[in-house]
Amino acid sequence: MSNEKIRVAIVGATGYTGAELLRILLSHPSVEVTSIVGQSKAGRPVAEVLPSLAGIVSGVVDAFDADRVAAGADAAFCALPHGASAGIVAQLHARGVRVFDLSADFRIGDLDTYTRWYGEHHAPELFGKAVYGLVELHRAELRGATLVAVPGCYPTAANLALAPLVNAKLVSTEGVIIDAKSGVSGAGRAPGERTHFSETSEGIRAYKLLSHRHTPEIEQELSRLADRPVQVIFTPHLVPMTRGILSTAYAVAAPGVDAVRCTEAARALYEGSPSVVVLDPGASPDTLWIRGSNRVHLSYTFDPRTGRVIALSTIDNLVKGASGQAVQCLNVAFDRPEGEGLLFAPQWP
């Protein structure tokens, strides 16, 4: 490792994932944040736009200028909405900046699938060029990567739980059900009817039934691991809390499989993964236990009556589900220790 810091720009810094990138990177020993970019809030003090940074960050939000970003940064995190991201990513990538894109624009490998779920792609020349940044499953490809598609929050939660099962053929690839529950921050910073406090607090609901855009991303990764097409039912729910995802996945166990074998498979697969903790069989992880951290808690339970495995996983959607994972990708891509700047304990309670 060199002693020189990695110079980093954050583009789209004024939303929640941008704020979380700043929180993490300001304490990261090998990174220097050289540019904080945000289109609609350009020119305003960072500490006014992100009030938690009062007394910590003194500059203003920059307008986007690809040349200026490229001149001052080795790497950029793009925390922009899908659609808006691809063009920016392409400009930076063309100027030699290594890009970690938190949007969905480069997560899907098949253009038809992308178009069907997201519409037209705005940087087709780069399509298919990104490494999918689910670090625990793509570590080798990430070393030296110049373009990384940081996974969605739900696919991170669901697939880290299901990967050991699918990978070791412990479950059928038919009939997988993912019932996921997310805190409200996953919906971003823009106010709307469905995230208005009075109509969000004290209620739980499913949303985007059968139509959530993370579905193809989940299936792509599981299909890759299974080496054949996998279709899942994915039902996201909105829970009255700010952070956290709990994924409760159900799958039909292969003959002879039980919770111990699932647990062992997960522990084997995630050996050496500093972010993953595989709890004992039958445990019930709580999103509060990993709040604010880059950690994943997994557990497996087997129902001999119905022959199903229940795979539980918890992440903080803004950390391991977004900004923390992006930094984890950067660490690997720049050959730093994977957990550098990311091993802080959860904030509990």
Next chain:
Amino acid sequence: MSNEKIRVAIVGATGYTGAELLRILLSHPSVEVTSIVGQSKAGRPVAEVLPSLAGIVSGVVDAFDADRVAAGADAAFCALPHGASAGIVAQLHARGVRVFDLSADFRIGDLDTYTRWYGEHHAPELFGKAVYGLVELHRAELRGATLVAVPGCYPTAANLALAPLVNAKLVSTEGVIIDAKSGVSGAGRAPGERTHFSETSEGIRAYKLLSHRHTPEIEQELSRLADRPVQVIFTPHLVPMTRGILSTAYAVAAPGVDAVRCTEAARALYEGSPSVVVLDPGASPDTLWIRGSNRVHLSYTFDPRTGRVIALSTIDNLVKGASGQAVQCLNVAFDRPEGEGLLFAPQWP
């Protein structure tokens, strides 16, 4: 209908279901509450034990005395923990009081099953004598009933959604998964580690994996409707809100079934049921929409890719999941209009 009021005692009045019974019954036009009984808090003013009743109820909590209750009441609601309830129920029933028992003691029809899940039964002479009070499915048997087992909160939510499907053979009885989410009041009024605010707020978790006692109750009712043994996976989750249950159930659709057919089946089954609203196909009910009311919202969604139906249902666990349903049972048992005193709108937001 006679003009005389039904005289009612509430035994176990100082917990949440007792409080909710009082809230409902104090506005019920045909009921007079004649006795408020609570063992550990006997002698204390009701308004001290239940501070929301300050200025509304002026008496004290009575100690239990079967003869005194029987002398003053035509009916009793028993809102006691399972195990503790059966003996009290038997004493009152023997004295001619019609009993609506909110505990689990009389919900299970098979003694072996009861014993396996709950332990010894404390009033074996009455075992199997109660009518199961899921009103929409047992209305006829409830008329004139003298002993009613008011259903559990989760079985009410899950089975009202699944009954039309199982009843009309629209889904397979194999592989039914019920992923349910409950507010914290379902855990009752006794403080504990798992309902402590700081460790409950801002977190979601599954609990009692494969071991929740509502499992056999759910299966008993579905098996009855299917006319053969049904086994389900039932996974309850604790959500950081006080009231409400959302049940997300998954089942394999029979050939040719879609969301419209499920919706129609539900509308047909619940025609004339004042508490049930069957929403349009694909709707996502929110527990906030029925908070504080005796209402049930149902919806059905079909996934042609995987051939599964998603059956969603929402109830307020303390109302339709407990006290409201108990009053609904009383209305039917005493030949009052089923919705009397129960048609108040939800408190929203």
Next chain:
Amino acid sequence: MSNEKIRVAIVGATGYTGAELLRILLSHPSVEVTSIVGQSKAGRPVAEVLPSLAGIVSGVVDAFDADRVAAGADAAFCALPHGASAGIVAQLHARGVRVFDLSADFRIGDLDTYTRWYGEHHAPELFGKAVYGLVELHRAELRGATLVAVPGCYPTAANLALAPLVNAKLVSTEGVIIDAKSGVSGAGRAPGERTHFSETSEGIRAYKLLSHRHTPEIEQELSRLADRPVQVIFTPHLVPMTRGILSTAYAVAAPGVDAVRCTEAARALYEGSPSVVVLDPGASPDTLWIRGSNRVHLSYTFDPRTGRVIALSTIDNLVKGASGQAVQCLNVAFDRPEGEGLLFAPQWP
């Protein structure tokens, strides 16, 4: 009392106070809701706009038409923003409809004061003609009233606590401090940055320091009771809950005054007021205890060390702080029992 129902229109029915008016009036024995008016959502089914009314209200939202409203209604509740309300109120009042206005447009008696805090008034011909609808303090004037200004939520909470003290000269009119805490529903239904779940949950803050428009309304009423100008510091705070206001008011006690005397003065003043409960000296009311009801809990504490009285009060901002109080005004204005349709118990917990 006649047997004929009072025919009522709700104008601005699709916000929270409108929804709450509907919840209350649908159970009111002497009222029939004949028109549900909402400008921006006209033509849409009520149950789509207010999802808690699914299966309860079957019609659509009407556009505003003064003649049509007047033809079908004896009274109208206007639940519109200030500024927008006055013109509508004037049209209805001119057509003989008795109007209960939940906006601020007619609360202030002095035009200069109104203009300074709210800007131009849009129905100057009616200015000063309304009865101020803090029922407990204006009951006599309200009988037969044709135009009622329903008080703001904070003035209701603060002044019901302070009125007995000021009225009986138990405290100095100098140095009164009102530190009030409100749930988020007080900010209404329009989504915004400051009511976005993720930035509202798990945080408390003061807002509109020294500039909240309820200040002149509080002072007007206290000055009237004191018979001389009273100035207060009023600091509202936003609390991460949906409903409820707690007002903590501090005043310098007159010589010889203690908590018992304050309590007695309040009990004397509110004798016969069905909504007010004066708790024992030193009690700490909780907003949860009155949630969803039209009740007010008051308590008084005296600090002999500093000679101050602490006057605590709790209301539900959407009920006694808005819609419930409006119905209470209607009851009195139409010579019905003051508590008719309003005596339902709080929803606890």
Next chain:
Amino acid sequence: MSNEKIRVAIVGATGYTGAELLRILLSHPSVEVTSIVGQSKAGRPVAEVLPSLAGIVSGVVDAFDADRVAAGADAAFCALPHGASAGIVAQLHARGVRVFDLSADFRIGDLDTYTRWYGEHHAPELFGKAVYGLVELHRAELRGATLVAVPGCYPTAANLALAPLVNAKLVSTEGVIIDAKSGVSGAGRAPGERTHFSETSEGIRAYKLLSHRHTPEIEQELSRLADRPVQVIFTPHLVPMTRGILSTAYAVAAPGVDAVRCTEAARALYEGSPSVVVLDPGASPDTLWIRGSNRVHLSYTFDPRTGRVIALSTIDNLVKGASGQAVQCLNVAFDRPEGEGLLFAPQWP
């Protein structure tokens, strides 16, 4: 600075302040935690007792043994209830361990006052020997200190806001009112009726009116600064959130004082204090903005109408109000940079 790490024991590690000490110290570059002590949970794995530390801390909770702690630690944090702490502190101090006591046992300087508010003291030989660890106001005395009384959460919040005003004689010392609002974690980890989720969520209440034990601690510090006895009204409130204190303090301004002068006085006093941010006049800090951090936000507002200053302050009760401040004390006492290990950004949202 030497390169050797400070060896630290945490006694009473299994409550919230203990957990928070661990979270902070595990990332502290100059500290090594050598012992995690907890009486009632001795022998259990740390990660079982504090589930957020699964995969982070592998040992078990130790039973208390003064000799063993002293052998392995240069310093100890005692996070025990008052009363229980003094004896443990004395044992460790006698063995040469420098002690940072988070209980109230050594905060009060006057034995009569201590006894009146807390009862008998259990280590009278050490009474009066501790440095009061409000770092910003006692920095010089803390250098080299061997016994530090870490301040209470409310006194930290209130006094940091009021100190600049009292110190610079900008306000009268008469009539100071402190209306404080705290998250529920301040009540600790033991479950109880008043912190039970269902009765805490969605409600706000004042508590311990005029009797909260932080009152004499607040007054002691203000009296010291004012150089004469100061009496305050201190009213704590419980807010439905886990972390955070907002203190809203009211004081009578001296002639000619306004918000700018108060702000300047605070900025002057806290120059060089890495934890304190003095916001611009009239700002409204939110506890969410400092959640999870050791930061303090202050702001001052002046009301020319009533001549009062409103001094607002926010802290995280578990960090700057307890564990973070304790570490800040250790840093100063051991001659490390005051902010070492403490400058991490808040977790927002």
